[in-house]
Amino acid sequence: AQKITQTQPGMFVQEKEAVTLDCTYDTSDQSYGLFWYKQPSSGEMIFLIYQGSYDEQNATEGRYSLNFQKARKSANLVISASQLGDSAMYFCAMREGRSNTGKLIFGQGTTLQVKP
Amino acid sequence: GAVVSQHPSRVICKSGTSVKIECRSLDFQATTMFWYRQFPKQSLMLMATSNEGSKATYEQGVEKDKFLINHASLTLSTLTVTSAHPEDSSFYICSASDSLAKNIQYFGAGTRLSVL
Numbered sequence: 022a023q024k025i026t027q028t029q030p031g032m033f034v035q036e037k038e039a040v041t042l043d044c045t046y047d048t049s050d051q052s053y054g055l056f057w058y059k060q061p062s063s064g065e066m067i068f069l070i071y072q073g074s075y076d077e078q079n080a081t082e083g084r085y086s087l088n089f090q091k092a093r094k095s096a097n098l099v100i101s102a103s104q105l106g107d108s109a110m111y112f113c114a115m116r117e118g119r120s121n122t123g124k125l126i127f128g129q130g131t132t133l134q135v136k137p
Numbered sequence: 138g139a140v141v142s143q144h145p146s147r148v149i150c151k152s153g154t155s156v157k158i159e160c161r162s163l164d165f166q167a168t169t170m171f172w173y174r175q176f177p178k179q180s181l182m183l184m185a186t187s188n189e190g191s192k193a194t195y196e197q198g199v200e201k202d203k204f205l206i207n208h209a210s211l212t213l214s215t216l217t218v219t220s221a222h223p224e225d226s227s228f229y230i231c232s233a234s235d236s237l238a239k240n241i242q243y244f245g246a247g248t249r250l251s252v253l
Contacts, residue, residue: 054239064228066181066244073239112180116242122169122188122234125242127180 023048025115027128034103035136041088042098042131044113050074054116055096056125057087061109069111072096103135139165139235143245150221151253158216158248160231166211167233171242172204175228184229187214221252 024047034040046055057069072080072087080087088097100107110130116123140163150156160170168189173181185206186194193206203225205217214233218225230247234240 056241058244063246064230064249065246066230066232068241068243071239071241116240120240122186123240124171124183124186125181125232129180 023050023053023115023117023126025113025126025128027113027131029131030129031132031134033134033136034100034107036103036105038103039099039101040103040133042100042111042113042133044096044098044128046094046096046113046115048094048115048117050117052118054123055087055089056114056116057085057096057098058112058114059107059109060112060130066112070098100133105135105137108133108135139163139233139238139241139243141231141233141243141245143231143248145248146246147249147251149251149253152222153220156218156221156250158218158229158231158250160214160216160233160245162212162233162235162243165233165235165237167214167235168211169234170208170214171232171234172206172214172216173230173232175230175247177228181230184216218250221250223252226250226252 026045053074055072059067070082084101086099113128114125142161170187172184187208189208208214232242232244
């Protein structure tokens with residue numbers, strides 16, 4: 022069965038520093054997608070970045086990059102130059118296959134606090 | 138990214154009443170939408186997958202008659218919590234899958250339901 026694990030319940034980072042949020046996954050499928058979402062205290066889920074299992078290069082979106090290590094089944098999120106507005110809950114998620122009907126399985130989440 | 142609108146953002150109702158929550162994809166068509174429930178400081182739990190023009194697929198343990206889902210058009214899915222009770226109080230959030238964007242799921246802002 023597919024599973025997502027985020028082992029860091031809470032993280033602190035100094036403003037302007039980089040931070041890595043860990044995510045490991047387990048699946049027997051060859052085709053899957055990995056996602057990171059940000060959930061501020063308001064509750065909305067904001068899509069940050071996507072990595073397909075067949076993508077050879079690590080995904081990047083502005084200050085966000087995904088460190089994809091397929092053999093280790095890890096998909097860590099790296100946030101560079103942290104800002105106070107980055108304080109939020111972050112969820113890693115996986116979808117098996119590429120279909121639009123594919124369900125997302127979420128990790129437990131990591132709460133990030135950025136210190137001024 | 139694509140925009141998903143969810144309404145209402147907050148609702149307070151008396152026990153025994155029914156509450157309808159709407160989820161709209163504003164700038165893309167979504168044959169598949171998803172409904173999640175989230176308890177405080179926990180991860181998202183998938184309740185059901187909503188398919189346009191057909192019956193929803195419910196996750197194990199989710200009462201179909203309690204949580205009615207209708208997906209009548211390519212841009213609108215509704216979740217009706219029937220005969221709501223205090224234990225139904227929660228944060229409900231929907232997502233829509235954008236087939237033109239690697240089937241990334243974009244989320245609405247969520248609905249906080251409080252049943253008195």
